[in-house]
Amino acid sequence: MQPSRGGGEIMASTLLLIAIFLLLQSPATNATLDPTDFLALQSIRKSLSDLPGSDFFSHWDFTGDPCSFPGIFCSGNHVVSLGLGDPRAGNPGLTGRLDAALGSLSALSELTLVPGRVFGRIPNSISLCSSLRFLALSGNYLSGPIPSSLGSLPRLHTIDLSFNILSGEIPPSISALPALSNLVLCHNHLSGKIPPFPLDSPLLRLDVKNNNLSGEIPPLPLSLRYFAASSNRLSGTIDGILPRLAGLAYLDLSMNHLSGSIPGTLFNLPLSSLRLQRNQFSGEVGPPAEVRIPEVDLSYNRLSGSVSPLLAAVGRLYLNNNRFTGDVPSRFAERLEAAGMEVLYLQHNFLSGMELSPAAEIPVTTSLCLQYNCMVPPVDAPCPLKAGTQKTRPADQCPEWRG
Secondary structure, eight states, X not given: OOOOOOHHHHHHHHHHHHHHHHHHHSOXXXXXXXXXXXXXXXXXXXXXXXXXXXXXXXXXXXXXXXGGSTTEEEETTEEEEEEXXXXXXXXXXXXXXXXXXXGGOTTOOEEEXXXXXXXXXXXXXXXXXXXXXXXXXOSSEXXXXXXXXXXXXXXXXXXXXXXXXXXXXXXXXXXXXXXXXXXXXXXXXXXXXXXXXXXXXXXXXXXXXXXXXXEOOOOOOTTOOEEEOOSSEEEEOSTTTGGGOTXXXXXXXXXXXXXXXXXGGGGGSOOSEEEOOSSEEEEOOOOSSOOOOSEEEOOSSEEEEOOOGGGTTOSEEEOOXXXXXXXXXXXXXXXXXXXXXXXXXXXSSEEEEEOOOTTOOOOTTOEEEOOSBSBOOSSOOOOOGGGOSOOBOOGGGOTTOOO
Protein backbone atom coordinates (compact mmCIF):
# COMPACT_ATOMS: atom_id res chain seq x y z
CA MET A 1 0.00 0.00 0.00
CA GLN A 2 1.36 3.39 -0.99
CA PRO A 3 1.43 5.96 1.75
CA SER A 4 -1.12 8.74 1.16
CA ARG A 5 0.22 12.18 0.29
CA GLY A 6 -0.69 15.20 2.34
CA GLY A 7 -2.96 17.97 1.07
CA GLY A 8 0.00 20.33 0.62
CA GLU A 9 1.79 17.93 -1.69
CA ILE A 10 -1.36 17.47 -3.79
CA MET A 11 -1.79 21.23 -4.13
CA ALA A 12 1.85 21.69 -5.17
CA SER A 13 1.54 18.91 -7.73
CA THR A 14 -1.66 20.40 -9.15
CA LEU A 15 -0.09 23.86 -9.48
CA LEU A 16 2.90 22.36 -11.24
CA LEU A 17 0.64 20.60 -13.75
CA ILE A 18 -1.29 23.82 -14.37
CA ALA A 19 1.95 25.71 -14.96
CA ILE A 20 3.17 23.06 -17.43
CA PHE A 21 -0.17 23.17 -19.24
CA LEU A 22 -0.08 26.98 -19.57
CA LEU A 23 3.48 26.85 -20.82
CA LEU A 24 2.54 24.33 -23.49
CA GLN A 25 -0.46 26.39 -24.56
CA SER A 26 1.54 29.63 -24.97
CA PRO A 27 3.92 30.39 -27.83
CA ALA A 28 7.44 29.37 -26.91
CA THR A 29 8.75 32.82 -27.71
CA ASN A 30 6.72 34.37 -24.86
CA ALA A 31 8.96 32.59 -22.39
CA THR A 32 12.00 34.46 -23.75
CA LEU A 33 10.86 37.94 -22.66
CA ASP A 34 11.69 38.97 -19.12
CA PRO A 35 8.43 38.84 -17.06
CA THR A 36 9.02 42.36 -15.71
CA ASP A 37 9.27 43.73 -19.24
CA PHE A 38 6.15 41.77 -20.24
CA LEU A 39 4.09 43.29 -17.41
CA ALA A 40 5.51 46.76 -18.13
CA LEU A 41 4.39 46.56 -21.74
CA GLN A 42 0.91 45.56 -20.64
CA SER A 43 0.70 48.58 -18.31
CA ILE A 44 1.98 50.90 -21.04
CA ARG A 45 -0.64 49.52 -23.42
CA LYS A 46 -3.44 50.12 -20.92
CA SER A 47 -2.46 53.76 -20.43
CA LEU A 48 -2.44 54.63 -24.15
CA SER A 49 -4.82 54.19 -27.06
CA ASP A 50 -4.98 54.95 -30.77
CA LEU A 51 -6.49 58.19 -31.96
CA PRO A 52 -9.13 57.77 -34.68
CA GLY A 53 -7.34 56.76 -37.85
CA SER A 54 -4.48 55.02 -36.09
CA ASP A 55 -4.25 51.24 -35.70
CA PHE A 56 -0.85 50.99 -34.03
CA PHE A 57 -2.06 48.98 -31.03
CA SER A 58 -4.20 46.62 -33.08
CA HIS A 59 -1.05 44.56 -33.55
CA TRP A 60 -0.24 44.39 -29.82
CA ASP A 61 -1.74 40.99 -29.05
CA PHE A 62 -0.28 39.70 -25.81
CA THR A 63 -1.06 36.09 -26.71
CA GLY A 64 1.88 36.45 -29.09
CA ASP A 65 5.51 37.44 -28.70
CA PRO A 66 5.78 41.12 -27.62
CA CYS A 67 9.16 41.32 -29.31
CA SER A 68 7.31 41.04 -32.62
CA PHE A 69 4.96 43.97 -31.86
CA PRO A 70 5.31 47.17 -33.92
CA GLY A 71 7.63 49.64 -32.23
CA ILE A 72 9.36 47.05 -30.05
CA PHE A 73 12.88 45.76 -30.50
CA CYS A 74 14.36 43.21 -28.12
CA SER A 75 17.83 42.00 -27.41
CA GLY A 76 18.14 38.83 -25.41
CA ASN A 77 15.12 38.73 -23.13
CA HIS A 78 14.73 42.50 -22.69
CA VAL A 79 13.13 45.38 -24.58
CA VAL A 80 15.90 47.74 -25.71
CA SER A 81 13.93 50.03 -28.05
CA LEU A 82 10.35 51.23 -27.72
CA GLY A 83 8.70 53.40 -30.36
CA LEU A 84 5.14 54.30 -29.37
CA GLY A 85 2.99 55.09 -32.40
CA ASP A 86 3.27 54.73 -36.15
CA PRO A 87 6.01 57.12 -37.34
CA ARG A 88 4.76 57.28 -40.92
CA ALA A 89 3.66 60.71 -42.15
CA GLY A 90 0.00 61.49 -41.65
CA ASN A 91 -0.56 59.06 -38.79
CA PRO A 92 -2.67 60.76 -36.07
CA GLY A 93 -0.73 59.22 -33.16
CA LEU A 94 -1.83 58.18 -29.70
CA THR A 95 -3.68 59.57 -26.72
CA GLY A 96 -3.56 58.84 -22.99
CA ARG A 97 -0.68 59.08 -20.54
CA LEU A 98 2.85 57.75 -20.24
CA ASP A 99 2.80 55.04 -17.60
CA ALA A 100 5.37 54.89 -14.81
CA ALA A 101 5.95 51.26 -15.85
CA LEU A 102 8.34 52.61 -18.46
CA GLY A 103 10.92 52.66 -15.71
CA SER A 104 10.66 48.89 -15.38
CA LEU A 105 12.23 48.38 -18.81
CA SER A 106 15.67 48.10 -17.31
CA ALA A 107 17.54 47.59 -20.60
CA LEU A 108 15.74 50.31 -22.57
CA SER A 109 18.14 52.43 -24.60
CA GLU A 110 15.71 54.21 -26.94
CA LEU A 111 12.25 55.63 -26.23
CA THR A 112 10.24 57.55 -28.83
CA LEU A 113 6.67 58.81 -28.98
CA VAL A 114 5.12 59.97 -32.25
CA PRO A 115 3.21 63.29 -32.32
CA GLY A 116 -0.31 62.90 -31.01
CA ARG A 117 -2.37 63.80 -27.96
CA VAL A 118 -0.54 62.14 -25.11
CA PHE A 119 -0.92 64.33 -22.02
CA GLY A 120 0.16 64.44 -18.38
CA ARG A 121 3.64 64.50 -16.93
CA ILE A 122 6.81 62.80 -18.02
CA PRO A 123 7.24 59.96 -15.50
CA ASN A 124 10.17 60.34 -13.14
CA SER A 125 10.58 56.59 -13.39
CA ILE A 126 12.23 56.99 -16.82
CA SER A 127 15.37 57.83 -14.87
CA LEU A 128 15.49 54.18 -13.79
CA CYS A 129 16.32 53.19 -17.38
CA SER A 130 20.04 53.53 -16.77
CA SER A 131 20.92 52.46 -20.33
CA LEU A 132 18.72 55.11 -21.99
CA ARG A 133 20.53 56.95 -24.76
CA PHE A 134 17.75 58.42 -26.91
CA LEU A 135 14.57 60.11 -25.61
CA ALA A 136 12.14 61.77 -28.05
CA LEU A 137 8.62 62.69 -26.89
CA SER A 138 7.86 65.65 -29.16
CA GLY A 139 4.59 66.91 -30.58
CA ASN A 140 2.18 65.99 -27.80
CA TYR A 141 0.53 67.65 -24.78
CA LEU A 142 2.98 66.69 -22.09
CA SER A 143 2.89 69.18 -19.23
CA GLY A 144 4.53 69.93 -15.93
CA PRO A 145 8.27 70.21 -15.33
CA ILE A 146 11.10 68.39 -17.05
CA PRO A 147 12.17 65.74 -14.53
CA SER A 148 15.53 66.72 -13.08
CA SER A 149 16.11 63.00 -12.56
CA LEU A 150 16.88 62.71 -16.28
CA GLY A 151 20.23 64.17 -15.32
CA SER A 152 21.12 60.84 -13.68
CA LEU A 153 21.26 58.99 -17.02
CA PRO A 154 24.97 58.93 -17.94
CA ARG A 155 24.48 57.55 -21.46
CA LEU A 156 21.70 59.89 -22.57
CA HIS A 157 22.86 61.73 -25.70
CA THR A 158 19.58 62.99 -27.22
CA ILE A 159 16.61 64.66 -25.52
CA ASP A 160 13.78 65.93 -27.71
CA LEU A 161 10.78 67.21 -25.76
CA SER A 162 9.78 69.87 -28.29
CA PHE A 163 6.24 70.98 -29.15
CA ASN A 164 4.63 70.18 -25.82
CA ILE A 165 3.36 72.40 -22.98
CA LEU A 166 6.13 71.75 -20.50
CA SER A 167 6.73 74.47 -17.90
CA GLY A 168 9.22 75.38 -15.22
CA GLU A 169 12.96 75.70 -15.56
CA ILE A 170 15.45 73.65 -17.54
CA PRO A 171 17.09 71.46 -14.87
CA PRO A 172 20.82 72.19 -14.51
CA SER A 173 21.31 68.46 -14.06
CA ILE A 174 20.44 67.99 -17.73
CA SER A 175 23.01 70.47 -19.02
CA ALA A 176 25.63 68.57 -17.03
CA LEU A 177 24.91 65.20 -18.68
CA PRO A 178 28.30 63.86 -19.79
CA ALA A 179 27.12 62.36 -23.12
CA LEU A 180 24.51 64.94 -24.15
CA SER A 181 24.86 65.95 -27.81
CA ASN A 182 21.31 67.05 -28.73
CA LEU A 183 18.94 69.03 -26.50
CA VAL A 184 15.72 70.10 -28.24
CA LEU A 185 13.17 71.83 -25.99
CA CYS A 186 11.62 74.32 -28.40
CA HIS A 187 7.95 75.31 -28.45
CA ASN A 188 7.11 74.79 -24.79
CA HIS A 189 6.34 77.12 -21.85
CA LEU A 190 9.72 76.88 -20.15
CA SER A 191 10.91 79.81 -18.03
CA GLY A 192 13.96 80.85 -16.06
CA LYS A 193 17.47 80.91 -17.44
CA ILE A 194 19.33 78.71 -19.87
CA PRO A 195 21.60 76.70 -17.58
CA PRO A 196 25.37 76.85 -18.16
CA PHE A 197 27.05 73.96 -19.93
CA PRO A 198 30.53 72.60 -19.23
CA LEU A 199 32.94 73.91 -21.84
CA ASP A 200 34.02 70.34 -22.62
CA SER A 201 30.45 69.09 -23.09
CA PRO A 202 29.91 67.16 -26.37
CA LEU A 203 26.74 69.21 -27.06
CA LEU A 204 26.20 69.83 -30.78
CA ARG A 205 22.59 71.08 -30.94
CA LEU A 206 20.75 73.34 -28.50
CA ASP A 207 17.24 74.39 -29.52
CA VAL A 208 15.17 76.29 -26.96
CA LYS A 209 13.25 78.68 -29.22
CA ASN A 210 9.65 79.70 -28.53
CA ASN A 211 9.68 79.54 -24.75
CA ASN A 212 9.67 82.15 -21.95
CA LEU A 213 13.35 81.97 -21.09
CA SER A 214 15.05 85.07 -19.71
CA GLY A 215 18.41 86.29 -18.48
CA GLU A 216 21.73 86.29 -20.26
CA ILE A 217 23.15 83.66 -22.57
CA PRO A 218 25.33 81.40 -20.39
CA PRO A 219 28.70 79.86 -21.22
CA LEU A 220 28.23 77.34 -24.01
CA PRO A 221 30.38 74.34 -24.96
CA LEU A 222 32.97 74.84 -27.67
CA SER A 223 31.53 71.82 -29.52
CA LEU A 224 28.24 73.59 -30.30
CA ARG A 225 27.18 73.60 -33.97
CA TYR A 226 23.49 74.64 -33.81
CA PHE A 227 22.03 77.20 -31.40
CA ALA A 228 18.43 78.42 -31.67
CA ALA A 229 16.91 80.53 -28.89
CA SER A 230 14.56 82.86 -30.77
CA SER A 231 11.25 84.10 -29.36
CA ASN A 232 12.25 84.25 -25.73
CA ARG A 233 13.07 87.12 -23.36
CA LEU A 234 16.84 86.81 -23.34
CA SER A 235 18.82 89.95 -22.53
CA GLY A 236 22.39 91.15 -22.23
CA THR A 237 25.18 91.09 -24.80
CA ILE A 238 26.64 88.37 -27.00
CA ASP A 239 30.20 89.55 -27.54
CA GLY A 240 31.63 87.55 -24.63
CA ILE A 241 30.09 84.18 -25.53
CA LEU A 242 29.40 83.52 -29.19
CA PRO A 243 32.63 84.47 -31.01
CA ARG A 244 34.44 81.65 -29.18
CA LEU A 245 32.21 79.00 -30.78
CA ALA A 246 34.48 78.43 -33.75
CA GLY A 247 32.43 75.57 -35.22
CA LEU A 248 28.98 77.18 -34.98
CA ALA A 249 27.02 76.53 -38.19
CA TYR A 250 23.58 77.95 -37.31
CA LEU A 251 22.60 80.80 -34.98
CA ASP A 252 19.10 82.15 -34.36
CA LEU A 253 18.64 84.61 -31.49
CA SER A 254 15.88 86.63 -33.10
CA MET A 255 12.99 88.18 -31.18
CA ASN A 256 14.65 88.67 -27.82
CA HIS A 257 15.89 91.70 -25.84
CA LEU A 258 19.59 91.37 -26.61
CA SER A 259 21.61 94.59 -26.76
CA GLY A 260 25.08 95.99 -27.32
CA SER A 261 27.13 95.65 -30.46
CA ILE A 262 27.34 92.74 -32.89
CA PRO A 263 30.95 91.56 -32.75
CA GLY A 264 32.65 91.56 -36.13
CA THR A 265 34.30 88.23 -35.43
CA LEU A 266 30.85 86.64 -35.42
CA PHE A 267 30.84 86.95 -39.22
CA ASN A 268 33.95 84.76 -39.39
CA LEU A 269 32.10 81.70 -38.09
CA PRO A 270 31.17 78.96 -40.61
CA LEU A 271 27.47 79.85 -40.38
CA SER A 272 24.78 78.87 -42.86
CA SER A 273 22.36 81.31 -41.23
CA LEU A 274 22.80 84.25 -38.84
CA ARG A 275 19.48 85.49 -37.48
CA LEU A 276 19.62 88.36 -34.98
CA GLN A 277 16.53 90.31 -36.04
CA ARG A 278 14.11 92.03 -33.68
CA ASN A 279 16.48 92.73 -30.82
CA GLN A 280 18.04 95.92 -29.49
CA PHE A 281 21.52 95.68 -31.03
CA SER A 282 23.17 99.03 -31.71
CA GLY A 283 26.33 100.53 -33.16
CA GLU A 284 28.05 99.84 -36.44
CA VAL A 285 28.38 96.51 -38.21
CA GLY A 286 31.98 95.93 -39.18
CA PRO A 287 32.94 92.45 -40.39
CA PRO A 288 36.73 92.02 -40.64
CA ALA A 289 36.56 90.25 -44.02
CA GLU A 290 34.12 89.47 -46.80
CA VAL A 291 31.12 87.66 -45.35
CA ARG A 292 30.24 84.34 -47.01
CA ILE A 293 27.24 83.45 -44.85
CA PRO A 294 24.27 82.52 -47.11
CA GLU A 295 21.70 84.30 -44.91
CA VAL A 296 22.17 87.26 -42.54
CA ASP A 297 19.15 88.90 -40.89
CA LEU A 298 19.90 91.95 -38.73
CA SER A 299 16.59 93.71 -39.32
CA TYR A 300 14.55 95.57 -36.70
CA ASN A 301 17.44 96.63 -34.49
CA ARG A 302 19.14 99.97 -33.75
CA LEU A 303 22.19 99.52 -35.95
CA SER A 304 23.80 102.62 -37.40
CA GLY A 305 26.69 103.85 -39.53
CA SER A 306 27.35 102.87 -43.12
CA VAL A 307 26.53 99.56 -44.77
CA SER A 308 29.74 97.56 -45.09
CA PRO A 309 30.67 96.47 -48.65
CA LEU A 310 31.95 93.25 -47.07
CA LEU A 311 28.30 92.16 -46.70
CA ALA A 312 27.68 92.17 -50.46
CA ALA A 313 28.60 88.48 -50.82
CA VAL A 314 25.71 87.43 -48.56
CA GLY A 315 22.99 85.65 -50.52
CA ARG A 316 20.00 86.82 -48.44
CA LEU A 317 20.67 90.03 -46.53
CA TYR A 318 18.11 91.78 -44.32
CA LEU A 319 19.25 95.15 -42.92
CA ASN A 320 15.86 96.84 -42.98
CA ASN A 321 14.35 98.83 -40.10
CA ASN A 322 17.61 100.11 -38.65
CA ARG A 323 19.45 103.45 -38.69
CA PHE A 324 22.01 102.96 -41.44
CA THR A 325 23.16 106.10 -43.26
CA GLY A 326 25.23 107.07 -46.31
CA ASP A 327 25.32 105.54 -49.77
CA VAL A 328 24.87 101.87 -50.46
CA PRO A 329 28.27 100.56 -51.65
CA SER A 330 28.57 100.00 -55.40
CA ARG A 331 29.50 96.38 -54.72
CA PHE A 332 25.85 95.70 -53.92
CA ALA A 333 24.69 96.99 -57.29
CA GLU A 334 27.22 94.77 -59.03
CA ARG A 335 26.07 91.72 -57.13
CA LEU A 336 22.40 92.46 -57.81
CA GLU A 337 22.85 92.82 -61.57
CA ALA A 338 24.92 89.63 -61.67
CA ALA A 339 22.16 87.69 -59.84
CA GLY A 340 24.52 87.22 -56.92
CA MET A 341 21.90 88.09 -54.28
CA GLU A 342 18.51 86.53 -53.68
CA VAL A 343 17.30 89.11 -51.15
CA LEU A 344 18.49 92.62 -50.31
CA TYR A 345 16.19 94.47 -47.91
CA LEU A 346 17.39 97.96 -46.96
CA GLN A 347 14.03 99.67 -46.42
CA HIS A 348 13.29 101.87 -43.41
CA ASN A 349 16.79 103.25 -42.89
CA PHE A 350 18.36 106.66 -43.58
CA LEU A 351 20.35 105.70 -46.67
CA SER A 352 21.05 108.55 -49.09
CA GLY A 353 21.77 106.83 -52.40
CA MET A 354 22.66 103.77 -54.43
CA GLU A 355 24.65 103.58 -57.67
CA LEU A 356 22.13 101.58 -59.60
CA SER A 357 21.02 102.62 -63.06
CA PRO A 358 17.26 103.06 -63.57
CA ALA A 359 17.70 100.85 -66.61
CA ALA A 360 19.34 98.11 -64.59
CA GLU A 361 17.65 94.76 -64.91
CA ILE A 362 17.15 93.15 -61.55
CA PRO A 363 16.75 89.37 -61.98
CA VAL A 364 13.23 88.09 -61.31
CA THR A 365 14.71 85.71 -58.74
CA THR A 366 15.97 88.66 -56.66
CA SER A 367 13.93 90.54 -54.05
CA LEU A 368 15.09 94.14 -53.60
CA CYS A 369 13.53 96.80 -51.36
CA LEU A 370 14.96 100.31 -50.90
CA GLN A 371 11.91 102.37 -50.00
CA TYR A 372 11.50 104.74 -47.05
CA ASN A 373 15.08 105.99 -47.04
CA CYS A 374 16.54 109.43 -47.65
CA MET A 375 16.51 108.90 -51.41
CA VAL A 376 14.25 108.16 -54.30
CA PRO A 377 14.67 104.43 -55.03
CA PRO A 378 16.67 104.17 -58.28
CA VAL A 379 14.56 101.27 -59.52
CA ASP A 380 10.93 100.36 -59.04
CA ALA A 381 11.18 97.02 -57.29
CA PRO A 382 8.28 95.42 -55.41
CA CYS A 383 8.64 95.45 -51.61
CA PRO A 384 6.91 93.32 -48.99
CA LEU A 385 3.52 94.64 -47.89
CA LYS A 386 4.73 95.36 -44.36
CA ALA A 387 7.21 97.89 -45.78
CA GLY A 388 4.29 100.26 -46.36
CA THR A 389 3.57 102.44 -49.36
CA GLN A 390 5.77 105.49 -48.74
CA LYS A 391 8.71 105.57 -51.14
CA THR A 392 10.86 108.09 -49.23
CA ARG A 393 11.26 109.48 -45.76
CA PRO A 394 9.95 112.95 -44.92
CA ALA A 395 12.53 115.63 -45.74
CA ASP A 396 12.78 116.78 -42.13
CA GLN A 397 14.20 113.36 -41.21
CA CYS A 398 16.92 113.64 -43.88
CA PRO A 399 18.90 116.88 -43.35
CA GLU A 400 21.62 115.81 -45.78
CA TRP A 401 19.31 114.35 -48.41
CA ARG A 402 20.47 115.28 -51.87
CA GLY A 403 16.95 115.03 -53.26
